Amino acid sequence: MEQILPHLDSVFSIDCVLFGFDGKELKILLIERNEEPFKDWWALPGNIVGADESLDQSASRILYELTGLRGIYMEQYYAFGDPNRHPQGRVITLAYYALIRLGGDKELRPISTYAKRANWLPITDLPKLAFDHQKIYDKGLEKIKRRIKHQPIAFELLPEKFTLTQLQHVYELVLGKKLDKRNFRKKIVSFGVLKELDEKQKGVSYRAATLYRFDKRKYAKLFGKEISF
Amino acid sequence: MEQILPHLDSVFSIDCVLFGFDGKELKILLIERNEEPFKDWWALPGNIVGADESLDQSASRILYELTGLRGIYMEQYYAFGDPNRHPQGRVITLAYYALIRLGGDKELRPISTYAKRANWLPITDLPKLAFDHQKIYDKGLEKIKRRIKHQPIAFELLPEKFTLTQLQHVYELVLGKKLDKRNFRKKIVSFGVLKELDEKQKGVSYRAATLYRFDKRKYAKLFGKEISF
DNA sequence: ATATAGTGTGTAATTTTTACACTAAGTAAT
DNA sequence: ATTACTTAGTGTAAAAATTACACACTATAT
Numbered sequence: 001m002e003q004i005l006p007h008l009d010s011v012f013s014i015d016c017v018l019f020g021f022d023g024k025e026l027k028i029l030l031i032e033r034n035e036e037p038f039k040d041w042w043a044l045p046g047n048i049v050g051a052d053e054s055l056d057q058s059a060s061r062i063l064y065e066l067t068g069l070r071g072i073y074m075e076q077y078y079a080f081g082d083p084n085r086h087p088q089g090r091v092i093t094l095a096y097y098a099l100i101r102l103g104g105d106k107e108l109r110p111i112s113t114y115a116k117r118a119n120w121l122p123i124t125d126l127p128k129l130a131f132d133h134q135k136i137y138d139k140g141l142e143k144i145k146r147r148i149k150h151q152p153i154a155f156e157l158l159p160e161k162f163t164l165t166q167l168q169h170v171y172e173l174v175l176g177k178k179l180d181k182r183n184f185r186k187k188i189v190s191f192g193v194l195k196e197l198d199e200k201q202k203g204v205s206y207r208a209a210t211l212y213r214f215d216k217r218k219y220a221k222l223f224g225k226e227i228s229f
Numbered sequence: 230m231e232q233i234l235p236h237l238d239s240v241f242s243i244d245c246v247l248f249g250f251d252g253k254e255l256k257i258l259l260i261e262r263n264e265e266p267f268k269d270w271w272a273l274p275g276n277i278v279g280a281d282e283s284l285d286q287s288a289s290r291i292l293y294e295l296t297g298l299r300g301i302y303m304e305q306y307y308a309f310g311d312p313n314r315h316p317q318g319r320v321i322t323l324a325y326y327a328l329i330r331l332g333g334d335k336e337l338r339p340i341s342t343y344a345k346r347a348n349w350l351p352i353t354d355l356p357k358l359a360f361d362h363q364k365i366y367d368k369g370l371e372k373i374k375r376r377i378k379h380q381p382i383a384f385e386l387l388p389e390k391f392t393l394t395q396l397q398h399v400y401e402l403v404l405g406k407k408l409d410k411r412n413f414r415k416k417i418v419s420f421g422v423l424k425e426l427d428e429k430q431k432g433v434s435y436r437a438a439t440l441y442r443f444d445k446r447k448y449a450k451l452f453g454k455e456i457s458f
Numbered sequence: 459a460t461a462t463a464g465t466g467t468g469t470a471a472t473t474t475t476t477a478c479a480c481t482a483a484g485t486a487a488t
Numbered sequence: 489a490t491t492a493c494t495t496a497g498t499g500t501a502a503a504a505a506t507t508a509c510a511c512a513c514t515a516t517a518t
Contacts, residue, residue: 010241010280012310012321051239051319055310079308079323081241081284090280092241094308165465182467183507200515206463207514394496411498412476435494436484 013093014059015046017140021157022102025122026173031115037087038130059096073156074098077143085132097140099156148174149229155214163209193219242322243288244275246369250386251331254351255402260344266316267359288325302385303327306372314361326369328385377403378458384443392438422448
């Protein structure tokens with residue numbers, strides 16, 4: 001019902017679960033709060049939606065302000081609106097997730113000022129989180145577990161060129177289980193969205209693996225068809 | 230970011246896509262607006278979230294006010310927040326869907342007063358909708374298409390006791406394609422969430438089909454495992 | 459030369475999916 | 489009671505997908 005527009009004291013925010021992969025571990029970006037409530041607690045980065053922004057724009061802006069990153073695949077996945085979730089008033093928050101490759105190369109830009117600091121923390125060992133952020137994170141992880149089975153989002157966590165072993169590693173971390181190497185390769189190659197390059201991995205002290213790239217064109221052609229892990 | 234709580238003039242609403250099944254067609258509930266903007270247009274039923282309600286509570290209340298129904302499976306699925314989606318100001322809306330069996334038996338209670346009338350309209354022949362409600366509906370249909378493949382939501386559209394043919398019919402309508410009778414039965418029975426009853430269908434002028442019931446207990450045991458169509 | 463560590467590959471068994479058509483059972487009309 | 493009608497209910501064979509499983513190859517480091 002939208003024909004009546006009372007002015008309500010409600011605040012609408014966006015919180016982001018930024019999943020990062022450094023080649024070894026899955027991490028999420030957390031900030032250490034510098035203000036009450038939950039001063040000194042770790043929390044998900046978030047912010048308030050601006051009056052003239054679309055939700056997606058707002059999420060992108062927030063990501064940018066916090067990390068300096070642009071052009072990242074982000075998706076809203078759930079709205080949290082328990083009336084008591086924020087001790088100081090009604091705040092409805094919309095959760096987004098993003099998947100980010102953590103390169104040793106470019107470091108994240110220092111974040112905006114509302115936090116003492118920000119850190120990428122491994123999801124295997126998270127601290128207690130402020131507000132209902134544990135719930136938001138849990139649901140986000142659940143979401144990407146589901147989504148990685150059907151959509152090509154794993155590539156967002158990897159550099160442009162990657163090996164099949166690295167790709168398998170990402171799947172194993174997100175899904176939380178081991179996969180069979182031969183079967184994994186058979187399947188992922190059969191989807192036909194990978195382009196095998198003429199290049200090899202560098203800087204390893206063993207046989208270098210072939211590099212692959214995610215082929216957006218091929219994927220575009222598939223669209224509509226279901227990928228399934 | 231939630232430590233600062235400015236008072237913003239933003240309105241937060243919930244809109245519902247209520248899918249109904251009368252044994253023949255899939256329908257959605259629409260109301261005919263009695264006020265500007267979009268006076269005389271058809272729109273999705275919705276309302277503003279109350280200050281002390283959780284989102285799910287709010288959705289349930291709205292459903293109840295509009296239909297008299299309680300205890301219906303409802304799920305939020307997307308937030309729409311384009312700054313221009315409402316001509317009179319910023320309204321962020323959270324979309325829920327619900328699945329409802331339309332019985333000839335109990336009729337829906339008359340709805341609250343903000344609309345001229347409410348009607349169940351077949352999804353195959355929808356009028357132009359107010360605001361961005363077409364987009365909201367489209368996304369809702371997409372959502373239940375996906376969900377019906379993995380979750381036992383089809384049963385919500387059927388009476389407690391139903392035949393396999395009726396169940397298949399629901400799947401066909403939602404998925405928008407014909408299914409093979411034998412394969413459908415084989416698969417749906419193999420999930421082990423149906424209880425075959427000793428009863429037969431009544432009032433048909435041909436061989437009566439066996440009735441089945443959705444077995445919540447068996448389903449609870451399955452939980453975690455993936456159902457897949 | 460040798461040790462080391464990860465790459466890359468094939469096959470057989472099993473399970474799942476698909477395509478497909480007729481008989482059985484009940485009702486209605488004569 | 490016969491007949492016509494309508495939907496219920498069932499099986500199988502072929503194809504495709506999934507699973508389980510092990511070893512030789514290659515590059516590097518010493």
